[in-house]
Amino acid sequence: MRSFLPAVAKQLLQDIKKTHEETSQIPDDLLTALKFVFGPCALQALDLVDQRSVTCVSSPSGRKAFQVTGGSGRLYTCFVSCHYCPCPAFAYTVLRRKESLLCKHILAVYLCQAVGVTQQESVSDQEMSRMLSGTAFP
Helix, strand or coil: CCCCCCHHHHHHHHHHHHHHHHHCCCCHHHHHHHHHHHCCHHHHHHHHHHCCCEEEEECCCCCEEEEEECCCCCEEEEECCCCECCCHHHHHHHHHCCCCCCCHHHHHHHHHHHHCCCEEEECCHHHHHHHHHCCCCC
């Protein structure tokens, strides 16, 4: 899979994963680096991780998407494989202004995967198609 993150961001997430596997914690120096690399969305993403707001939804055909419950309670279907989130912050801050690498929802997906707290849900191929087309109800 092609990565959309710069090497420094990928390395930071790998370091977080390795350290968390060894110590079950994320040390202050990595948290500081996270804030430096990802900016203000880092703390918001960590809040989403603490709240266990990320669910990996998969289907028998192998399709996979992540659903993230935002701070407002709204559900966003994110696609890490193509680095996309339908939230307004992604459209404005990432795509339009190019001020950030990603939004808090996608960063929360990466962080949940790194620390192993992503919830899992299996759905039928039909349900996945409805979810991907935007016609499914959460």
